[in-house]
Amino acid sequence: MTMLSQILMIIGLAGLLVLLVTTCIKSTKGPLDTAALKKQLHSLQLKFVSSALINPEAERKEMEILQNKIKTSSNQVSISGDKDLKQLLASNCMYIQLAMTDMNLADRSSWIKFRELMFSFDDFYFHTQSFLPEQPGAQPFLNK
Secondary structure (H helix, E strand, C coil): CCHHHHHHHHHHHHHHHHHHHHHHHHHHHHHHHHHHHHHHHHHHHHHHHCCCCCCHHHHHHHHHHHHHHHHHHCCHHHHHCCHHHHHHHHHHHHHHHHHHCCCCCCCHHHHHHHHHHHHHHHHHHHCCEEECCCCCCCCCEEEC
């Protein structure tokens, strides 16, 4: 075996080792990151249901961090296949859109940014568009 073929073999084995380690890390972090995102979505849902004060800028920042973590630790198929995550996300998107119908909504620009973050994640992974026309008295609905 020549020196060049030995070097290529060592490089190939090192590449496989790196792939193995990153795959193992992803497979253990994915469920943890998914659980953290679900917990945050559930907490947000409870705030909407109980009419608690919501800071859209803080919620958006936290949600963005959690969404980025799940994107890097899980594959698209496992995210898209999570029915609980889909339901929590759709519910929160509906509540956000309902909040946006309030003509006296404070910090509307932060709500718009928050809505865009949530709807883009929902659309990419679940191909749904949860929306409510911005008209007083309109009823929410989901397109699936």
